[in-house]
Amino acid sequence: MERFVLTDARWAQIERHCLGKPTDPGRSGRDNRLFMEAVLWIVRTGSPWRDLPAMFGNWSTAFRRFSDWRNADVFKRIFDALSGEPDMEYAMVDATIVKVHRHGQGAKGGLRGRPQVARKAE
Template sequence: MIRTILTDAQWERMAPHCLGKDTDPGRSGGDNRLFLEAVLWKARTNSPWRDLPDEFGQWNTIFKRFDDWSRKGVFERIFEAVSDDPDMEYAMIDATIVPVHRHGHGAKGGLKIRRSENRKAVGRPKSLP
């Protein structure tokens, strides 16, 4: 059993922008909601397409469909349709993984070159004649 993340309300807003609906001319594309769940699974896990669970269908078919939708701008239209109500669940940043600039670690100043207390002990600089 695969875990899905799209709610019914989200799907209702996305469905009109998908290709291959029953009302579109030509071949309809299987289950668009399951296809979008497969794309979201891929984005969530960052796994190769070949590791897609069998419940979503054949990975190569899903990849070809993803490529087709990408070239036709379908994902941009879907994003615009749902972007007015952002779900910030996946946008949270964990501060333990954010790199901090060296001045942000609490160190005062930085590297300081200090002069020697006894200038005679150091001697004359070699760059001077």
């Protein structure tokens, strides 16, 4: 059994926004959920479409379908549907991912605070 990213609850939210339902006239997608898993695999790995695993089908067909959905703003509708319940995980700030510029660390070449020495009155 393959491990997928989409849960049944998330798929229920996404499914109504997909193109190619069996009730639509003309060409319909065989498995919209598998296609969405393919898109998520590409996004997660950063791989080119040609490296799409065979379990997701032909890479060229998947890319053409992705292009059609992109042009029809399907992904924007899916984003809008899912963004109503933000989990705010992306907004967490941690010191492991926040780097300070070298000038802020007191490295050579940065601005330095020089102590103000009051001159003696003569």
